[in-house]
Amino acid sequence: MYDTTLGFFVNWLNFAGILAHALRNSGSICSGQPALKLRNIHSLRHFLKESDADDSDKMLQSRTVQYVLKYKKRQLEKSGVNLPANHKYANIEMNTMSQKLNGYRFTEMNYYEHQNVHDLEIVKAIVERRICSTKKIPNQRFLEMFEQYDEMVRELIDRSLRSDYDMVFSSLAFFTFEWHFPIETLYRIACIMEEKNLTEIDQSTIILLCGDVTIESQFGGTVSTYSRMVKERQNILDFLFDDGVSDSSKKWLMDLVKETIVLCVYYKECMADDNSELYKEWFRKESTLADWASFLRYYDLFSIWQKKEWTRKRIHCMRALFEKIIERKN
Numbered sequence: 512m513y514d515t516t517l518g519f520f521v522n523w524l525n526f527a528g529i530l531a532h533a534l535r536n537s538g539s540i541c542s543g544q545p546a547l548k549l550r551n552i553h554s555l556r557h558f559l560k561e562s563d564a565d566d567s568d569k570m571l572q573s574r575t576v577q578y579v580l581k582y583k584k585r586q587l588e589k590s591g592v593n594l595p596a597n598h599k600y601a602n603i604e605m606n607t608m609s610q611k612l613n614g615y616r617f618t619e620m621n622y623y624e625h626q627n628v629h630d631l632e633i634v635k636a637i638v639e640r641r642i643c644s645t646k647k648i649p650n651q652r653f654l655e656m657f658e659q660y661d662e663m664v665r666e667l668i669d670r671s672l673r674s675d676y677d678m679v680f681s682s683l684a685f686f687t688f689e690w691h692f693p694i695e696t697l698y699r700i701a702c703i704m705e706e707k708n709l710t711e712i713d714q715s716t717i718i719l720l721c722g723d724v725t726i727e728s729q730f731g732g733t734v735s736t737y738s739r740m741v742k743e744r745q746n747i748l749d750f751l752f753d754d755g756v757s758d759s760s761k762k763w764l765m766d767l768v769k770e771t772i773v774l775c776v777y778y779k780e781c782m783a784d785d786n787s788e789l790y791k792e793w794f795r796k797e798s799t800l801a802d803w804a805s806f807l808r809y810y811d812l813f814s815i816w817q818k819k820e821w822t823r824k825r826i827h828c829m830r831a832l833f834e835k836i837i838e839r840k841n
Contacts, residue, residue, distance in 0.1 A: 624684075624687065624688075630659075630663075631656075631659060631660060631663060632656050632659065633656040633657065633659065633660050633692075633694075634692065636648055636656060637692055637833060637837070640834075640837050642830065642833050643830050643831075643833050643834045643837065644830075645830070650823070650826055653821075653826055653830075654821055654826075657694075657819050657821070658819075660694060661816075661818060661819055664685065664813070664816050667681040667684055667685050667813070668681070668813050668816070671813065674804075675800050675801050675803075675804035676800060676804075678804040678807055678808060679800060679803050679804055679807060682807040682810075682812050682813070685812060685813060685816075686739075686741055686812055689741045689815070690721075690737065690739045690741055693720075693721035693741075693744070693836070695745075695815045695816055695817065696720060696721050696741075696744045696745070696748070697717075697721075697829060697832040697833065697836070698817065698819060698825075698829065699744075699745060699748055699817075700712060700717070700748060700828070700832055701825045701828035701829045701832060702825060703748065703752045704824075704828045705822065705824045705825050705828060707752065707754075712832065712835070714835045716751065716765070717832065717835055717836060718738070718835075718836070719738060719765065719768060719769065720738055720740065720744045720747060720748075720768070721738055721740075721744060721836070722737075722738055722836060723735070723736075723737055723738075724736060724737070724738050724769075724772065726769045726772060726773055728769070728770060728773045729766070729770065730770070730773075732773070734772070734773050734776045734777075736772065736776050738772060740768075740772075741812065741815070742810070742812055742814070742815055744815075745815055747764065747768065750764055751764065751765075778790070779791055
């Protein structure tokens with residue numbers, strides 16, 4: 512069991528999860544002309560013109576952008592980051608003529624993410640903690656919101672089949688959404704809680720799998736990062752909630768998860784080739800869009816998605832799990 516689990520983590524967390532994250536952070540690791548679309552920057556006006564938005568929608572889109580930037584700015588400031596005056600999150604009000612002329616600027620991925628805030632009620636419900644309350648989000652509205660989310664994922668799956676570019680874009684869009692809003696992970700836990708009649712889940716376990724973590728390595732050093740094991744979480748959960756696995760084995764697995772996250776941080780930030788070039792830069796130059804599309808088809812990130820089937824117990828567990836995640840973030 513140990514050899515199999517260790518091999519799984521080394522092969523997938525280091526290769527799949529971290530390279531996918533590096534791809535997401537860089538806008539595009541891929542080289543070649545088609546991949547440039549992932550990192551081309553345009554004004555909000557450009558995207559609104561493409562979508563043929565009317566005046567009222569333009570105003571709503573602008574307010575949505577300010578909403579997103581406000582929360583991102585607050586998150587950075589709470590983490591101790593002092594934003595310089597020219598930082599993209601420092602001036603979100605667009606008060607000066609210069610700011611208004613320059614406007615908000617996005618890549619296609621940035622704009623898609625802002626559209627999710629604009630279109631998906633569940634995003635604001637999570638950010639504003641309303642998802643946890645039956646008074647603020649009654650069960651019927653809860654079901655409608657998750658159906659809307661499921662439809663968004665189905666659209667990404669359909670888009671991923673069109674071309675290499677669409678496979679990369681859709682996979683990264685889903686990766687980023689599940690990283691920030693771990694709906695599939697929490698739904699899987701809610702199903703396990705119902706099946707095993709559990710009333711409580713340790714908060715530290717949930718945070719380690721899908722939260723902001725600070726880890727002191729057994730080998731020295733401390734790292735603060737996000738736990739982005741989007742696909743691997745499912746396998747870890749199966750192991751942790753297996754009644755046939757001893758508590759000592761579960762502790763061993765969680766220690767391994769911690770050290771793997773530390774290893775991945777060092778890998779992304781420090782590992783270099785013989786020419787002292789970071790591996791993430793090497794991948795940016797040497798891999799192509801076709802390489803990444805091929806890898807992502809094989810990796811099949813969308814396999815973690817489930818069409819949601821709700822019971823009162825699952826809804827109750829889901830709300831409680833979101834409470835634990837949001838409580839830690841705040």
